Amino acid sequence: MTAVVTEPVDLRDGRAPLLITRPASSDALIDEAAFAAGDEYLPYWAELWPSAVVLARRVAAADLRGLRVLEVGCGLGLPALAAARAGATVVATDWSADAVAAAAGNAAAAGLTGSVTCVVADWRDPGPLVAAGPFDVVLAADVLYEARAVAPLLTLLATLNAPQVILADPSRATAEPFLAGATAVGWSITSTQAEDRPMVRVHELRRDGTAVPP
Template identity: 40%
Template sequence: MKAHLKGRTDLAESTVEVGERRYRITHPSVADALIDEREFDEDDRLPYWAEIWPSAIALARRLSGDDLAGRRTIELGCGVGLATVAAMEGGASVLATDYYEAALDFTRHNARTNVGSSPATSLLDWRAPDVGDHGPFDLVFAADVLYEEGSARALAGLVPGLLKPGGEALFADPGRRWEPLFRELMGEAGFSFETEEATVDVEGQERDVTVLLHRVRGG
């Protein structure tokens, strides 16, 4: 699992409650230790994938309440795989994607640990996407991916082409600056939003985190 991590990286294991399940999720203990200055200078890369974000917890809990049996799904920016694990537990066929090979390593490991099998995985650059012959999908889902303007614009261009007719997307977001832009662009493309709030209690923080869960459907 460390094959695609640069340098020495300590690992940690967190227990995350999702519905009636408690998942054991392995992740880098200090995400900032993975910052590569050369990669950041060349491509603005930061190791967002290495954290278990509150939005990922909220998304996993939301997915756990859905009947996903037989549904073809894709996660955009899978990170260490919590939401993918929840979707697999619910019976979905999942293609887990990320910009980092290390994220796919952790996702495969965490899926094997918690549900006994690995999802299909693929590297995916939202700016130049290639999902091969895997799509289209019944469900696209993602957690906390609207942190940059370029991400919001790229995803608004990508998601419509991933969905089969009648498909839907589920985005979890804690109120990032560029989330309104994503909603605006998707609305211009004919998609509607149903939004609900979820509250996540994060260890070490004084306040709970409010996450917006957007269910996105075509017109």
């Protein structure tokens, strides 16, 4: 059985911290056989990344009542839970079944199972995500860790046609071609730097005539 740890995350919203349970060591989850076979599966989902914390705090400060929110690459589910606490109905997705199980467990521990649905879905295949929509806001934290993720993410956003996207990224080089591509197809982008985690930037994308939640 994999050892786990539980971390409190203060969303700075004046409420009790969210408790996020995760594997104590992501290294213990590496499937050497799958990696050797070319699947290149690494358990990125098992870490509580700074970008997820920053995104969750940004979302917690918004009024999302009545909105439908999609998180792609949800990992442990922190931003999804923050969105649910801010009033949204949320679909949290990851291609890893282990990640989805962890996110569902964290949602249950937070008493948010009525607001958060956790689903195995690969955002490189937009069909099932489109079928689950429409969505008002799409969330993503640190999903551009490989250059090959840029084109599929742009395709997904174009296919979903959600008016707003909030993406947190730790200043990876791959963010620049993504932002350039998003601008080229008509997204307006506002980027801010996290005060206490200066490497993390929050990129808020909107279609003309729409406003990112305050």
